[in-house]
Amino acid sequence: MKVPVSLRIAALAVATTGFYTYVGQLVPQKEVHPPAEVAISKDMKPDEMAKVGREIMEGKGLCFTCHTIGKKGPLRFPDLEGVDVRAKSRVPGFSDVDYFAQSIYQPSAFIVPGFNPGMPVINKPPIGLTDDEILAVIAYLQTLGGKTTVTMQTKLPYQAGGNGQAAAGTVAPPPAGPTGGPAATTAAAPAPQNAGKKPETPQNPNPSPPQ
Amino acid sequence: MMKKGLAAFLAALLGFAVIVGIATFLLRREYHAPYRAPAAVTQETPRAQGIADEKAEVEKRDKEKPYQEVEYRQFPKIGSRVAVWIAAQLHLLFAAFVLAVPLFALAIEFIGYRTKDRRYDRLAHEFTKLLSVSFSLTATFGAMLTFGLIILYPKFTTYLVSVFSPTFLPYVGLFFFEAFFLYTYYYGWGKFSPRVHLALGLGLNVVGTGIMLIANAWLTFMTSPSGISEKGALISTWDAVRNYTWMPINVHRIIANVAFGGSVAAAYAAFKFLGAKTDEERAHYDWMGYIGNFVAICAFLPLPFAGYYLAKEIYAYSQTLGLTMMGGAFSWLFIIQAVLIGNLFLAANYYLWLGMGRISGAEQFQKYIKYLLILVATCFAVWATPRSIISTVSEVRAMGGSAHPALQFLGVMSAKNTAVNILILTTFLSFLLYRRSGKTPTVSWAKAGNRAQLAIFLVAATIVISLGILGYFVEARVRIGFSIPQVLSVLFTMVSVTVIDVFLYRNATKTGEVRWGQIAPISQYVLIFIAVTFTWLMGLMGYVRSGLRQHWHVYGVIRDTSVDAFTPTLGFATRIVSVCVLLFFLLISFVFWLASLTGKKDWEPRPEKAAETERPGLEPVGAAE
Numbered sequence: 134m135k136v137p138v139s140l141r142i143a144a145l146a147v148a149t150t151g152f153y154t155y156v157g158q159l160v161p162q163k164e165v166h167p168p169a170e171v172a173i174s175k176d177m178k179p180d181e182m183a184k185v186g187r188e189i190m191e192g193k194g195l196c197f198t199c200h201t202i203g204k205k206g207p208l209r210f211p212d213l214e215g216v217d218v219r220a221k222s223r224v225p226g227f228s229d230v231d232y233f234a235q236s237i238y239q240p241s242a243f244i245v246p247g248f249n250p251g252m253p254v255i256n257k258p259p260i261g262l263t264d265d266e267i268l269a270v271i272a273y274l275q276t277l278g279g280k281t282t283v284t285m286q287t288k289l290p291y292q293a294g295g296n297g298q299a300a301a302g303t304v305a306p307p308p309a310g311p312t313g314g315p316a317a318t319t320a321a322a323p324a325p326q327n328a329g330k331k332p333e334t335p336q337n338p339n340p341s342p343p344q
Numbered sequence: 345m346m347k348k349g350l351a352a353f354l355a356a357l358l359g360f361a362v363i364v365g366i367a368t369f370l371l372r373r374e375y376h377a378p379y380r381a382p383a384a385v386t387q388e389t390p391r392a393q394g395i396a397d398e399k400a401e402v403e404k405r406d407k408e409k410p411y412q413e414v415e416y417r418q419f420p421k422i423g424s425r426v427a428v429w430i431a432a433q434l435h436l437l438f439a440a441f442v443l444a445v446p447l448f449a450l451a452i453e454f455i456g457y458r459t460k461d462r463r464y465d466r467l468a469h470e471f472t473k474l475l476s477v478s479f480s481l482t483a484t485f486g487a488m489l490t491f492g493l494i495i496l497y498p499k500f501t502t503y504l505v506s507v508f509s510p511t512f513l514p515y516v517g518l519f520f521f522e523a524f525f526l527y528t529y530y531y532g533w534g535k536f537s538p539r540v541h542l543a544l545g546l547g548l549n550v551v552g553t554g555i556m557l558i559a560n561a562w563l564t565f566m567t568s569p570s571g572i573s574e575k576g577a578l579i580s581t582w583d584a585v586r587n588y589t590w591m592p593i594n595v596h597r598i599i600a601n602v603a604f605g606g607s608v609a610a611a612y613a614a615f616k617f618l619g620a621k622t623d624e625e626r627a628h629y630d631w632m633g634y635i636g637n638f639v640a641i642c643a644f645l646p647l648p649f650a651g652y653y654l655a656k657e658i659y660a661y662s663q664t665l666g667l668t669m670m671g672g673a674f675s676w677l678f679i680i681q682a683v684l685i686g687n688l689f690l691a692a693n694y695y696l697w698l699g700m701g702r703i704s705g706a707e708q709f710q711k712y713i714k715y716l717l718i719l720v721a722t723c724f725a726v727w728a729t730p731r732s733i734i735s736t737v738s739e740v741r742a743m744g745g746s747a748h749p750a751l752q753f754l755g756v757m758s759a760k761n762t763a764v765n766i767l768i769l770t771t772f773l774s775f776l777l778y779r780r781s782g783k784t785p786t787v788s789w790a791k792a793g794n795r796a797q798l799a800i801f802l803v804a805a806t807i808v809i810s811l812g813i814l815g816y817f818v819e820a821r822v823r824i825g826f827s828i829p830q831v832l833s834v835l836f837t838m839v840s841v842t843v844i845d846v847f848l849y850r851n852a853t854k855t856g857e858v859r860w861g862q863i864a865p866i867s868q869y870v871l872i873f874i875a876v877t878f879t880w881l882m883g884l885m886g887y888v889r890s891g892l893r894q895h896w897h898v899y900g901v902i903r904d905t906s907v908d909a910f911t912p913t914l915g916f917a918t919r920i921v922s923v924c925v926l927l928f929f930l931l932i933s934f935v936f937w938l939a940s941l942t943g944k945k946d947w948e949p950r951p952e953k954a955a956e957t958e959r960p961g962l963e964p965v966g967a968a969e
């Protein structure tokens with residue numbers, strides 16, 4: 134019996150699709166969930182802060198998408214091993230904490246020699262760490278070659294209003310966000326421009342309730 | 345006509361099932377007032393009074409009900425994500441087809457006009473036959489997608505509207521003109537002077553491209569938003585339109601659409617070829633399939649370059665996004681993409697080689713083919729393997745995390761770039777050999793010309809390969825720069841060799857005829873395979889484009905807080921892609937079948953017995969004769 138052409142074509146289409154689906158099942162299967170919020174309390178001790186900071190760097194901070202710790206060779210992004218030692222001397226007059234804060238809030242203000250700019254502003258979306266989370270991250274960065282000196286009470290010049298809050302709702306920019314001008318281009322002192330404004334959510338321009 | 349009866353019965357059955365499905369769905373959602381058992385205490389109130397009280401209470405409650413904005417609604421069973429995904433993908437596939445076919449139909453019609461060869465005109469007409477039903481299907485899925493978004497993602501949709509509302513009216517206007525041009529172009533075939541008709545076709549293409557540019561603005565904005573404040577408020581719609589990925593997607597899409605449209609049109613020809621009953625029909629559809637495939641491959645060759653341009657702009661917009669794409673969760677997707685593209689190259693070359701069988705005097709070239717085959721297979725292997733040696737993301741982390749993205753995209757990419765460039769050169773060479781089959785150049789400088797072409801090929805291959813090898817020994821930063829001379833030398837080769845070839849084979853003597861229709865039938869299945877692979881590739885890449893945003897509706901601006909905020913596994917994604925592809929082919933075979941009805945004889949009543957004996961043996965897909 135001859136198989137009708139229509140059936141053959143259909144079989145070919147199904148087999149081809151099936152084959153690609155099969156290839157799709159062969160590769161590693163990973164479901165990526167939105168980063169989990171790490172609980173932060175105001176009275177964490179330095180080593181707790183560093184531990185939380187490390188977790189944030191692995192998760193929500195996305196730091197290890199780019200950075201490594203302890204990798205040699207031609208790299209595209211600076212390796213962070215022993216970074217605390219370098220941080221103390223990178224910018225004259227900056228302590229390691231000042232330097233880390235600048236790296237995080239205004240990454241383009243100082244470019245590590247031999248690398249291209251490209252580090253995102255960490256307190257802005259899409260990463261959007263809060264001020265408290267950033268303190269924890271700095272605490273961990275300090276352990277890479279030094280000792281944690283920041284506390285949850287440390288005030289960084291870039292922080293707005295002090296208490297960082299997690300971004301709520303669907304619209305991302307955290308209320309604590311506006312620091313350091315648009316995309317931090319120069320090394321100028323941070324000018325919290327619209328710090329006083331209440332966060333607005335972009336919405337329907339005329340939300341008239343139906344009667 | 346048993347088949348006809350069977351098809352009608354199946355269609356009726358399907359229709360019935362759909363209706364039953366819709367009805368059960370609606371009934372399940374219908375509001376049923378809860379039944380209240382009359383409790384002993386309530387006996388005190390007279391029944392009528394009780395009912396009135398209850399009613400008054402409900403009324404009161406209804407009146408005072410506050411209006412609440414909903415962020416998300418759930419689509420039953422498959423969920424909102426998958427529902428919108430399928431609608432969007434089918435819409436895109438049909439839209440791509442409807443935009444692409446006029447592009448090359450017009451080109452073919454123009455060739456017919458210039459060469460005065462009626463065959464081209466007829467071919468262009470035949471291609472456009474596939475358009476009108478596809479156009480309706482595009483609009484249907486577009487409406488489904490729009491309603492899907494409004495119903496299932498109301499808050500996000502409102503946001504997009506707030507940014508893009510000024511683009512909607514032009515869109516609708518263009519859509520109207522698209523319909524106008526499409527139908528006048530199709531129904532006006534042969535009814536106007538050729539110039540007027542060509543102008544209509546041009547209008548159709550201009551308007552269609554305009555529509556695509558506007559729609560691309562919406563979806564590229566979601567990946568790389570611009571023109572808005574930090575809080576997402578609109579500053580400039582125009583800036584939102586020309587965001588980072590808009591132009592690269594426009595370019596990549598136009599080219600990919602043509603490649604896709606060509607391959608689907610070739611599949612149509614293949615389907616007609618396989619069902620053809622006369623040699624004349626076979627010759628015609630062989631030729632049509634050849635042209636469709638030719639269009640597809642011509643558009644396919646520059647696609648990788650457009651892809652790199654797109655990737656570059658994504659990196660320029662946000663390194664984090666770029667690294668998510670090439671180094672993070674999606675890096676494995678590009679392995680799958682490599683398998684697909686490798687298959688396309690293999691199949692395209694195979695088809696060309698089979699095609700030499702229809703040319704007498706092609707034997708002299710056929711001996712080279714096994715070498716080309718080896719080359720293609722090797723490149724394919726190189727392209728698909730190195731990255732897969734590293735097996736899991738965590739293993740990569742263990743190997744030193746961050747170098748991984750660099751490795752992915754630019755490190756091992758060195759070998760991949762080389763492989764893909766050689767693949768392109770090889771396919772181009774196959775084309776060239778095919779073109780030459782059965783012809784002998786008559787120009788005086790034939791030998792020199794051939795040598796020049798060979799020299800260009802060799803130099804380009806040497807540049808590509810040596811840079812590829814050198815890439816292993818230099819820093820990442822230097823290596824990035826290498827891809828540019830590689831690409832340029834391939835592009836230069838294709839252009840210069842083609843130019844030489846055109847002049848070389850001017851007035852060439854024909855030593856062998858092209859015997860259209862005399863090609864191994866397997867070649868037609870190859871064409872169908874190419875079309876399915878292309879469609880699947882579209883689906884896969886559409887998924888990267890939108891999956892890349894991960895838990896964002898608008899990257900960095902509107903966060904996805906729905907239950908679908910996570911990024912599914914590639915296994916899941918590929919299954920959905922397959923569902924979309926199969927649905928597309930189901931629908932497109934319906935379109936093919938409708939298009940083939942025009943050539944059929946009108947229905948006439950005839951005696952029952954005679955019909956039985958007349959039943960044809962072979963029938964193409966969906967042909968319910």
Ligand code: HEM
Binds near residue numbers: 604
């Ligand atoms: C190797 C570098 C490439 C990269 C990084 C790349 C990247 C992408 C991305 C991100 C998309 C999504 C855009 C969209 O949905 O419109 C896309 C779409 C697509 N790509 Fe590529 N691509 C590359 C090469 C290719 C090649 C070689 C082909 C050859 C067939 C190809 C075919 C397609 C198709 C068919 C689409 C769908 C277009 C559409 O949605 O209209 N790409 N590509």
